[in-house]
Amino acid sequence: MIDFHCHLDLFPEPAAVVDELGLRGVGVLSVTTTPAAWAGTTLLAKGCPLIRTALGFHPELAGARYRELALFDRLLSETRFVGEVGLDGSPQQLSSWDSQLLVFNHVLGSCERAGGKILSVHSRRAASQVLDCLDRHPGLNKVVLHWFSGTKDELRRAAAQGCWFSVGPAMLASARGRSLVSEIPIDRLLVETDGPFAKKGRRPLRPWDVTDVIDGLADLWRTTRQRAAQTIRANEAVLLSH
Structure with a gap:
């Protein structure tokens, strides 16, 4: 898993x-928030094949860190994975909207040219705008929408565009979250935690x-836990193949 x-x-x-991952046999897509964080974060994966590190540029940091786009491009060839990237339409993030669009569109263009990413x-309060951007980059066919919180119409549009979805305990x-998850095509669903930001009670999710x-999916799909895990x-x- x-x-x-x-x-x-x-x-x-x-x-x-990291040590506990090895004991439990759980894999991780270790996302980063800025290109500058790449070097330090990749060290965590050293000697642990269960970890894959993603090169990221979080929308909340786009306004302050957009000058790191050149660094993003230099590092992109070092990984197959990119994240966390996207747009955030929350009221407190709107002052950086132009920078967010600049960064996200640049990232998408670089990934499309590189191929295979x-x-x-991230699409909080910006699902339609994220999908508009993805429409302009049809060469990207392995996009996972993390913790999707848009409308059902936006979810159906995303599915029609070939997007995947990663779902966590909080969703x-x-x-409302369960209702959204019930609309996700079963063959396009992955699991996540968004730890340590997402929590279980007061404890960060691991x-x-x-x-x-x-467990939640098994209940929602009215199947056994074993079958849900197999799915x-x-x-x-499928996502990780070729």
């Missing part, structure tokens, strides 16, 4: 989390907490 969106470098003691994309904790998602593993294999 793979936690398809986790900020491994932002845990208080990331080395301890798998993206983990299954509300009636990568192995994706098991909570499997997710099959989806992971």
